[in-house]
Amino acid sequence: MSKILTVAIPCYNSEAYMEHCIRSLLPAGEDIEILIVDDGSTKDRTPQIADEYQEKYPGIIRAIHQENGGHGEAVNAGLRNASGLYYKVIDSDDWADTKALKAIVARLKELEEAGTPVDMLLADFVYDKEGARHKKVVHFRGVFPVNRVFDWSAMGHMKETQYILMHNIFYRTRTARESGMVLPKHTFYVDNLFAFQPFPYVKKLYYMDVVFYHYYIGREDQSVNEQVMIGRIDQQIKVNRMMIDIMNRQNFEGLDPHVEKYMYIYLDKIMTVTSSLLLVSGTKENLEKKKKIWAYLKKTSPKMYRRLRWSILGISMNLPGWLGRKLSVAGYKAARKLVGFN
Incomplete structure (x- = not known):
């Protein structure tokens, strides 16, 4: 039985913390498969820790070693090798x-049976920010x-602080594969594609109001650290x-209109993140990059451009002049504090 x-x-030089992650999954026992993807x-x-756990827990843990391809390629490798009916990263x-x-595994089994x-x-997931009193x-x-x-x-109304991320998602493995999702190599922030591209293939959903995922925020070299993100802004723009x-x-004809609505909402947020980081940087080069991403949107889809440019977030990211930029950055920083992000 599967x-x-x-x-x-996905593991890349993760010796300091990977065992905590692995151990948190082991109590699910033989019902799950754990793929430790050593990304070079x-x-x-x-690599040795991955092999040690594979040897200690045969039938549950598999170690996969590959040349370094980045976070996206590690996710791809997991999906290619997954034998479970559902797939989680x-x-x-x-x-x-x-x-x-344990509750999620039990519910998935019930749904299958x-x-x-x-x-x-x-x-649900929680921003587990180092030292924060409120998480x-x-x-x-x-x-x-x-x-x-x-x-x-x-789907009801989704607040600005609510969004579906990789941390929330358990895909049916077949659905994720049928979507054709292959994340780009050597690129950060591909989790936004993971929580986006397969959605038109998702017909049936289920929500459990339990906090499953602890999203740790606190390492200085973390990819979501603001200064790190500005340094990698070209990868954010690529995604x-x-x-x-x-x-x-995507042809949305024949699909539930709520799928298209949600994907617009999420793209609106990503355009806001990209624009905000470029504004926070404030360099002439990055301000020009901000103009270019909006110009690319307008050129490739005038209809989508109008919808996003004149949304509340779109307007807030395109306020004119020096003072407009200051107000946009202030709004962005307030939003980060509200979410408890970084």
């Missing part, structure tokens, strides 16, 4: 809530029905453009 769930853990680690014992510096994991499989199960939980209460199968038409291209290629 495993109910495959969890892939050379600076520490990541958890980064090596993050971890799972064991109680929530009842003949009512879903294409995507969603669960922000991203949930979907009031947005999606709880503990029942539904389709996109059941942003790919998301625009996905929307331009």
Whole structure:
């Protein structure tokens, strides 16, 4: 019998924290498959730790060693090798809530046994920020029905602080594969593509209001650190453009209109993140890059440009003049503080 769930853990020189992540998954036992994807680690014992766990937990853990291809290629490798009916990615510096994991695995098994499989199960995640007294939980209460199968038409109003990220998602493995999703190599921020491209292939959903994923925020070299993101802004822009291209290629005719609505909402947020980082940087070169990403959107899809440019977020990111830029940056920083992000 197939495993109910495959969890892939992309690891790159992750010796300092990967075992915490692995151990948080082990209580699910034989129902899950854990793929430790060593993405060409050379600076520490990541490859050896992966092999040690594979030897200690045969039938549960598999170690996959590959040449360095970046986070996206590690996710791709996990999806290619997954034997579970559902597929989940958890980064090596993050971890799972064991109680929530067991509840999710049990529910996925129940859905399969009842003949009512879903294409995507969603669960909550928490920003586990180092030293923070209040840790922000991203949930979907009031947005999606709880503990029942539904389709996109059941989606309610989503607040600005609510969004579906890789951390929330458990895909049906077949659905993720059928979407044709192959994440680019050597590129950061591809988790935005993971939580975007397969959505038109998702017909049946399920939401469990349990905090499963602990998203650790605190390492100085973390990819979501603001200064790190500005230093890698070209990769953020690359992912942003790919998301625009996905929307331009997708034929939404015959699909639930709520899918298209949500994808617009999420692209609106990504355009805002990209624009905000370029404004925070404030260099002449980066301000020009901001103009270019909006020009690319306008050139490739005037209809999508009008919809996003004149949204509340689009307007806030394109206020004129020096004072407008200051107001945009202030709004962005306030939003980051509200979310408890970085």
